[in-house]
Amino acid sequence: MSLDPTTVVTLLGIVGLAAVGIGGRRRKQDGIGEWTVAKRGFGAFTTWFLQAGEAFTTFSFLGLAGIAFGGGVAACFALCYLSINLILQYFTMPRMRELGVQGGYLTQADFFTDRFRSPLLGKVVAVVGAVFLLPYLQLQITGLGLIVELATGSAAGGRLSMVLATVLTVGFVLWSGIRGIARVAYLKDFLMVIGLIVLAVGVLASLDGGLGGLFTTIREERPALLGFDQEGYDTAWFISAVVISGIGGGLGTMAHLWPPVLAAGSGRALRKNAIWLPLYQLALMIPVIVGFAGVLGLAPDSPGNAVALTLAGQTLPGWLVGLVAVAAASAAMVPSAAIIVGISSLVSRNVLGVRGDRAQLRVTHAVAIAAAGLALLLGLARPDLLSNLLLLTYGGLTQLAPAIVMGLARRVRLSAAAALSGVLTGVAVLTWLTFGGVDAGTVDPGLPALLANIAATAAVEAVRRRRHRPALPPEPALAGPPTAATRS
Amino acid sequence: MRRPHLLWAVLPVLGFLSTPFLPFVNGPHLWFGLPSVLVWCLSWTAGTTVCLALTERLARMDHADDLAAPHAEEAGR
Numbered sequence: 001m002s003l004d005p006t007t008v009v010t011l012l013g014i015v016g017l018a019a020v021g022i023g024g025r026r027r028k029q030d031g032i033g034e035w036t037v038a039k040r041g042f043g044a045f046t047t048w049f050l051q052a053g054e055a056f057t058t059f060s061f062l063g064l065a066g067i068a069f070g071g072g073v074a075a076c077f078a079l080c081y082l083s084i085n086l087i088l089q090y091f092t093m094p095r096m097r098e099l100g101v102q103g104g105y106l107t108q109a110d111f112f113t114d115r116f117r118s119p120l121l122g123k124v125v126a127v128v129g130a131v132f133l134l135p136y137l138q139l140q141i142t143g144l145g146l147i148v149e150l151a152t153g154s155a156a157g158g159r160l161s162m163v164l165a166t167v168l169t170v171g172f173v174l175w176s177g178i179r180g181i182a183r184v185a186y187l188k189d190f191l192m193v194i195g196l197i198v199l200a201v202g203v204l205a206s207l208d209g210g211l212g213g214l215f216t217t218i219r220e221e222r223p224a225l226l227g228f229d230q231e232g233y234d235t236a237w238f239i240s241a242v243v244i245s246g247i248g249g250g251l252g253t254m255a256h257l258w259p260p261v262l263a264a265g266s267g268r269a270l271r272k273n274a275i276w277l278p279l280y281q282l283a284l285m286i287p288v289i290v291g292f293a294g295v296l297g298l299a300p301d302s303p304g305n306a307v308a309l310t311l312a313g314q315t316l317p318g319w320l321v322g323l324v325a326v327a328a329a330s331a332a333m334v335p336s337a338a339i340i341v342g343i344s345s346l347v348s349r350n351v352l353g354v355r356g357d358r359a360q361l362r363v364t365h366a367v368a369i370a371a372a373g374l375a376l377l378l379g380l381a382r383p384d385l386l387s388n389l390l391l392l393t394y395g396g397l398t399q400l401a402p403a404i405v406m407g408l409a410r411r412v413r414l415s416a417a418a419a420l421s422g423v424l425t426g427v428a429v430l431t432w433l434t435f436g437g438v439d440a441g442t443v444d445p446g447l448p449a450l451l452a453n454i455a456a457t458a459a460v461e462a463v464r465r466r467r468h469r470p471a472l473p474p475e476p477a478l479a480g481p482p483t484a485a486t487r488s
Numbered sequence: 489m490r491r492p493h494l495l496w497a498v499l500p501v502l503g504f505l506s507t508p509f510l511p512f513v514n515g516p517h518l519w520f521g522l523p524s525v526l527v528w529c530l531s532w533t534a535g536t537t538v539c540l541a542l543t544e545r546l547a548r549m550d551h552a553d554d555l556a557a558p559h560a561e562e563a564g565r
Contacts, residue, residue, distance in 0.1 A: 073525035080504035080529055083536040087497050090540050212521035223516035226523045228508040235508040242504060275544060278536040285530055292523075 007152045009322025010329065014165050017184055017330050021172030021337070024183030031357030032364055035177035036106045036345050037263040040097075042182065044269035049185035050178075050260035051089075051273050053334045055082050055281050056192050058143035061328040064284060066304025067233075068291025072218075072225025074233035075288045081245035083278050088250025090274035094267025095408050096252055105262055107342075108255040108400075109350035115407035118416030125400065126350035128423070129255035130343045130371075132393045136254075137339045138375040141166055142383055144332035150309035151325035159380060165333055166376045173337045174365050178259055181337045188330035195327025196286045199308065202315040203293045211289070218292055225295065232442060240444035247450070248398040251405060256335075256342030336372075344368035392430060395446025399426030399453050418461035426453030493546030496539045503532040 033039065042050070060078075068075035099105065103114045108129060113122030144165050149158030172180045207214050218225055228235050252258060264270050287308060294307035302310065312324050344367040348354050354363045403419035406412060430449035433440055440448065507528060508514045517524035 073523050076507070076525055076529040079533050080507070083533050084501055084504065087501060087536060087540065090497065090543070215518055215521060215523060218523075219516050219518060226516040226518075226525065227514045228525075238508050239505060246501075271544060275537055275540040278533050278540075282530060282533055285526065288526060 004152070005318040006322040006325065007154065007157055009319050010148055010151055010157075010325045011161065011164065013322070013326030014161060014168065014329055014333070017187060017326075017333055018165075018168030018172050020187050021169075021180035021184040022175050024172070024180035025176040026179055032106060032345065032349070032360045033357065035361055035364070036259050036341060037100075038178050038182075040101060040263055041265045042260075042263045042269070043265050044272050046182045047260065047264045047269050048273045048277070049189055050182055050263070050338075051270075052189055052277060052280060053181075053185050053260075053338060055277070055284070056189065056331055057335050058140060058147065058328065058332045060192075060284060060287060061195075061308055061331055062143060062146065062305040064287040065291035065294065065308040066306075068288045069294040069298075069302070069304050069307045071230060071233035072222070072292070072295075073227065074230065074238065075291060077238055077241050077245075079281060079284055080242045081249070082281050082284070084242065084246030085249035086274045086277050088246070089252075090271055092251055092404075092408060093261050093264075093270040093274065096258070096261050097264050097267050097270060099408070100258075100262040106259070107345050107349055108252065108258040109346055111258075111407060112403065112419075113350070115412050116403075116414070116416040116419055118420075121416045121420050122350050124420060124423070126255075126346040128396070128400070128427070130346045130351065132396050133255060133339050133343050134371065134375060136393050137336060137343070137371065138379045138383075140332045140336040140339065141375055142379045144329050144336075145379065146305060147309065147325055147328040147332070150306055151313070151321050151328075153313075161329070162376060162379060165329060166336070166372055169333050169337050170340065170369055170372045173340050174368060178263055178341060181334060181341070184330065184337065185334050188327075188334045191323075191327040191330050193283065195324045196283055198316065198320055199290060199312055199324055200286045202320070203290050203311050206311075206315040207293060207296070214289075214293060214296065217296060222295060225292070234442050237442035237444070240442075240447040244395060244398050244444045244446040244450070247401050248394055248446075251401045253397040253400045253404065254342075255346055256338045259338070259341055259345070340368045340372050343371045347371075392427075392434060395430045395434075395444065395449060396427050398446050398450060399423050399430065401450070402454055402457055414457070414461055415464050417464060418457050421460040422453040422457030425456035426450060429453070493543055493550065496543045496546070499539050500532050500536040503535065504529065 064075050064078055067078075096111070099111065099115070103110065105111050105114065107126070109122040109126035112125045113119050116122075141162050145158040145162035147158075148161035149155055152158070172184070176183070204210055204214075209216070224230050228238055248254065249257070252261065261270065290308050290311060291304075294302070294311055297311060297314070298307060309321070309324070309328070312321050316324070344364045347367045348360055348363040352363060354360045400423060402422055403414065406414040406419065426449045429452040430445055432438065433445035433448060507525060510528075513524050513528045515524070519527040
């Protein structure tokens with residue numbers, strides 16, 4: 001591995017990001033409450049960066065450009081579902097926070113345990129959440145390695161950066177908790193904006209005829225990329241992907257998104273951010289345009305995930321490629337840190353049921369190290385082992401949505417048994433559709449699974465209500481004095 | 489409907505989901521030199537902010553009316 005300017009800037013950038021996270025610690029970590037939700041005092045400014053974290057991930061840099069490269073305007077589905085996320089969050093997040101303050105929640109599973117009065121449901125949700133988030137954590141770590149490998153051209157550099165970034169991320173998460181994540185999120189968003197602008201300017205400057213010339217050529221040579229009449233990216237794919245991803249992110253089905261909501265100082269801060277964050281997401285047009293530029297500039301069989309950084313390597317000087325790589329790496333480190341907090345707090349608090357603030361914090365830290373270590377080892381040694389599980393992550397976690405909606409109501413009218421039946425049915429149908437050789441076309445399997453989930457929930461609840469319907473009182477005698485039975 | 493201002497929040501969802509069904513959007517068209525689908529989705533993304541801001545404003549006015557109503561009734565008595 002040679003230490004060229006790109007590699008040096010990238011590795012220094014990763015170390016710098018972790019140093020900023022370590023500096024985020026304000027006070028002694030006396031319990032899991034401070035570590036996970038920071039005394040619930042974050043204002044709109046800090047919450048903004050934590051909420052924005054999910055919109056700008058490695059997927060924004062690598063995946064979106066890749067979809068535009070292969071599927072053209074299909075990549076716009078991200079703009080659609082992220083905005084729908086925010087519309088739903090505008091209504092749900094303040095309520096989640098309110099319930100969190102009243103019930104002292106630190107995790108998503110606390111919500112299920114409390115609202116449905118069922119520790120069993122809380123445990124099942126915690127296990128489902130932790131199991132499905134592990135491949136998502138591995139995806140971030142592997143994505144970071146790929147970013148560095150593409151930027152530096154060195155596979156060894158990619159592996160080294162995976163180890164370095166994971167160790168440093170775990171380090172700043174253990175030391176600073178959610179305050180450290182917030183601090184890195186500020187820097188990450190700054191770097192992301194700079195990185196995207198640099199990428200856009202570099203790529204567009206290299207094109208004949210600029211932006212207008214790019215799309216005129218695309219319309220003449222590849223008109224199918226400008227509509228939804230493509231194999232794999234048709235109307236059914238677009239609608240089902242937008243609906244499932246929109247519901248999934250908007251209704252808090254991913255456990256790692258709960259601590260930032262529970263840490264907010266007010267519901268108004270969450271609503272305010274949901275109103276303005278869509279404007280921030282307009283920046284996602286840049287990777288989409290870069291993906292289109294790849295259609296003209298790269299071989300058709302180029303791997304989709306490599307499009308953005310390959311074009312950056314062709315058009316920018318080494319140190320600027322390093323800057324883009326650091327921005328992309330930060331987009332992996334912030335979600336990774338949030339997922340580590342999400343998995344570890346679920347396992348220690350809800351699965352293992354550790355009691356006592358300090359004991360819970362110690363076990364949470366141990367689980368954080370174990371989860372990150374496992375994801376790193378699998379990412380290095382068996383990167384494909386969890387790939388099947390990852391196929392279920394988004395659709396699988398969306399199966400929690402019906403129960404979450406019912407749990408947010410003023411009075412919970414759904415039983416834990418019905419909620420549990422729905423979740424298990426949804427996950428079972430999803431698994432069958434994904435691995436059972438069923439041809440569902442281009443429809444996201446999460447959508448039919450969600451419909452089965454809702455049907456099972458409704459059926460079990462109807463049966464329960466029928467069984468528990470109070471017996472009708474005996475009819476009073478039409479004539480004569482009341483009997484002893486009717487009197488009592 | 490008890491809270492009609494919530495309909496403003498539904499508007500962008502309909503805008504996004506209608507994308508592939510509108511022939512003047514879904515096809516090899518360029519608006520301002522960009523793909524029509526991209527411009528449509530970007531417009532509704534910005535429109536989401538407008539609609540949510542409107543929802544928030546109307547909800548606040550609604551809330552203020554709710555608070556003022558009992559006082560008005562008292563004054564009327």
